[in-house]
Amino acid sequence: MIRIEHLHKNYQVANRDITALTDINLHIDAGEIFGVIGRSGAGKSTLIRTLNLLERPSSGSIFIEGEDITRFDGAQLHALRQRVGMIFQHFNLLNAKTVAANIDWPLKITGKYTREQRAARVSELLELVGLSEHRDKYPAQLSGGQKQRVGIARALANYPHLLLCDEATSALDPETTQSILRLLLDINRKLGLTIVLITHEMQVIRSICDRVAVIDDSRIVESGKVTDVFLHPRHAVTQKLVAESHTFEQQDGIGLEHIKGKVVRLTFVGDITYQPILTNITAATQAVITILQGTISRIKDIPYGQLLVELNGSDEDLAKVFAHFDHYRIHHEVLA
Numbered sequence: 596m597i598r599i600e601h602l603h604k605n606y607q608v609a610n611r612d613i614t615a616l617t618d619i620n621l622h623i624d625a626g627e628i629f630g631v632i633g634r635s636g637a638g639k640s641t642l643i644r645t646l647n648l649l650e651r652p653s654s655g656s657i658f659i660e661g662e663d664i665t666r667f668d669g670a671q672l673h674a675l676r677q678r679v680g681m682i683f684q685h686f687n688l689l690n691a692k693t694v695a696a697n698i699d700w701p702l703k704i705t706g707k708y709t710r711e712q713r714a715a716r717v718s719e720l721l722e723l724v725g726l727s728e729h730r731d732k733y734p735a736q737l738s739g740g741q742k743q744r745v746g747i748a749r750a751l752a753n754y755p756h757l758l759l760c761d762e763a764t765s766a767l768d769p770e771t772t773q774s775i776l777r778l779l780l781d782i783n784r785k786l787g788l789t790i791v792l793i794t795h796e797m798q799v800i801r802s803i804c805d806r807v808a809v810i811d812d813s814r815i816v817e818s819g820k821v822t823d824v825f826l827h828p829r830h831a832v833t834q835k836l837v838a839e840s841h842t843f844e845q846q847d848g849i850g851l852e853h854i855k856g857k858v859v860r861l862t863f864v865g866d867i868t869y870q871p872i873l874t875n876i877t878a879a880t881q882a883v884i885t886i887l888q889g890t891i892s893r894i895k896d897i898p899y900g901q902l903l904v905e906l907n908g909s910d911e912d913l914a915k916v917f918a919h920f921d922h923y924r925i926h927h928e929v930l931a
């Protein structure tokens with residue numbers, strides 16, 4: 596769907612050269628939800644805005660559905676903006692127009708549809724985002740979550756193949772954030788729409804993304820499946836983002852220094868999460884396994900678990916325990 600090759604972007608400000616993107620290489624598959632995460636100033640907005648040429652790259656290529664868009668102008672650019680919808684942190688609605696008129700606007704400016712066709716499409720979109728009864732209200736009469744629903748409906752009006760989300764939930768409270776993320780996931784599944792989003796919150800990535808790229812100081816420092824990147828972060832920036840998301844147990848307070856056995860962190864992903872693995876292992880060995888802390892949760896719809904355990908037993912028993920971990924594909928890391 597999207598292939599980004601050797602993308603660079605510099606801004607010239609008062610004779611100073613600011614590098615926003617350095618040698619970005621990414622591919623994004625059709626139908627996936629791809630997240631880009633990074634701290635403020637890392638280059639996220641610049642990256643997402645190059646995908647519909649709101650920002651022109653300094654060099655490199657961006658192929659969308661096989662075409663290099665970086666040379667697009669005029670009619671091609673106009674057509675690209677219809678194929679690529681976008682939603683924004685601050686919604687960018689037309690305040691003097693009703694909800695229905697906001698959604699109608701992108702349909703009207705294409706000049707492709709009759710009034711009746713537009714009205715039918717607007718009703719369909721209102722239904723899709725759950726705003727049918729608010730169609731005649733103005734943006735000022737809506738909550739933040741409702742405004743973003745209008746933004747989503749408007750972005751989908753011209754049947755785009757790709758939806759870009761620029762910090763779409765950053766202005767919303769956690770509950771509303773979750774409802775907007777659920778809507779995006781629903782749309783992705785129902786319409787098969789490819790979604791690229793940028794965020795500074797790991798929670799957003801964890802809730803709906805299939806794959807993620809971590810950007811820092813204008814470069815992609817790590818990318819992959821969310822389960823891999825989230826459960827086994829390699830780069831220091833990713834490790835910090837994961838730690839800050841407070842999903843996993845902090846080891847402070849457990850008093851590891853008082854524990855005599857081996858302290859091991861276990862990570863497992865998928866259906867194995869629900870199997871009585873530890874019971875099976877203790878039945879097959881003489882080792883004693885004590886659970887110190889544990890989390891079972893989901894990354895998108897994939898279950899995972901993390902356990903902090905203490906192992907006691909002879910060297911031979913512990914070797915058997917580790918062999919069982921390997922057999923069950925449980926990732927293990929000895930902490931102490």
Ligand SMILES: Nc1ncnc2c1ncn2[C@@H]1O[C@H](COP(=O)(O)OP(=O)(O)OP(=O)(O)O)[C@@H](O)[C@H]1O
Nearest residue numbers: 606608613614615634635636637638639640641642
């Ligand atoms: N229009 C611009 N003119 C000059 N410099 C810019 C412009 N837009 C972004 N930059 C600079 O490019 C770098 C990347 O900015 P960008 O907005 O892409 O980062 P970001 O990760 O989206 O940050 P934030 O989360 O704060 O929006 C920063 O150093 C920023 O100051």
